[in-house]
Amino acid sequence: MISIKTSQELERMRASGAIAARVKEAVAGQIKPGVTTKDLDDFARDLIETLGGRSPFFGYRGYPGHICVSVNDEVVHGIPGPRQIRLGDIVSIDVGVVYDGYVGDNATTVMVGVTEPEIIRLIRTTERALEAAIGKAVEGNHLSDISHAVESVVSDAGFSVVRDFVGHGVGRDMHEEPQIPNFGPPGRGPRLKAGMTLALEPMVNMGTAAVEVMADGWTVLTKDRMPSAHFEHTVAVGKEAAEILTVSEK
Ligand code: MF3
Numbered sequence: 143m144i145s146i147k148t149s150q151e152l153e154r155m156r157a158s159g160a161i162a163a164r165v166k167e168a169v170a171g172q173i174k175p176g177v178t179t180k181d182l183d184d185f186a187r188d189l190i191e192t193l194g195g196r197s198p199f200f201g202y203r204g205y206p207g208h209i210c211v212s213v214n215d216e217v218v219h220g221i222p223g224p225r226q227i228r229l230g231d232i233v234s235i236d237v238g239v240v241y242d243g244y245v246g247d248n249a250t251t252v253m254v255g256v257t258e259p260e261i262i263r264l265i266r267t268t269e270r271a272l273e274a275a276i277g278k279a280v281e282g283n284h285l286s287d288i289s290h291a292v293e294s295v296v297s298d299a300g301f302s303v304v305r306d307f308v309g310h311g312v313g314r315d316m317h318e319e320p321q322i323p324n325f326g327p328p329g330r331g332p333r334l335k336a337g338m339t340l341a342l343e344p345m346v347n348m349g350t351a352a353v354e355v356m357a358d359g360w361t362v363l364t365k366d367r368m369p370s371a372h373f374e375h376t377v378a379v380g381k382e383a384a385e386i387l388t389v390s391e392k
């Protein structure tokens with residue numbers, strides 16, 4: 143069952159989404175050469191606490207970080223640690239916040255200084271794929287219209303969608319129904335209804351779609367060690383258009 147949030151619940155999800163967005167932006171602002179991924183996690187942990195929230199990632203199935211930091215060929219779920227950010231890296235940060243009982247979940251990928259044109263194109267394509275997904279989060283569409291929109295943008299650009307991880311419903315729990323693959327034919331799955339809240343999160347590889355999980359049990363990286371990008375927003379399905387909940391100012 144895909145839950146439909148009441149207007150009171152949506153109001154609370156706007157609040158948690160705004161905090162998640164604010165933390166994501168603040169963490170992005172800390173990314174520079176020499177900073178360790180653990181420094182970013184400590185910063186996020188402190189800011190989330192200051193803002194009155196907590197991380198839904200910390201302790202989730204034993205996950206040891208407060209955010210995920212995935213560098214270059216790391217796709218998602220990078221565990222913060224002693225690795226130093228370097229000039230030319232691309233760094234994806236995934237930030238979730240629970241506030242007043244509801245979860246906001248969002249991610250972005252930033253470049254550190256100058257990056258190769260093809261990597262810039264990878265990042266822009268992933269962001270455009272998320273925008274296309276959001277454009278389909280409208281009442282009456284089928285769930286897989288979102289999936290298909292992502293895949294179309296990515297395949298037109300000549301990149302690969304990661305198939306082993308999916309977007310998800312979000313609300314009181316970080317992971318609610320439905321699962322939202324980033325590929326597939328249009329017109330399948332349940333009809334979307336206003337008030338469904340979804341975390342849309344394309345993960346896009348420059349090379350092949352194949353990924354593997356590192357020995358730490360979490361960090362996902364590309365099999366071919368080519369770069370990967372990840373963007374995510376929490377949105378509410380609307381009658382005419384989706385509402386992005388993970389925005390820091392409205
Ligand atoms: N945005 C990710 C997700 O929706 C964050 C989960 S990371 C974890 O699955 F560490 F908590 F698993």
Ligand code: CO
Pocket residue numbers: 247309310341343374
């Ligand atoms: Co998510």
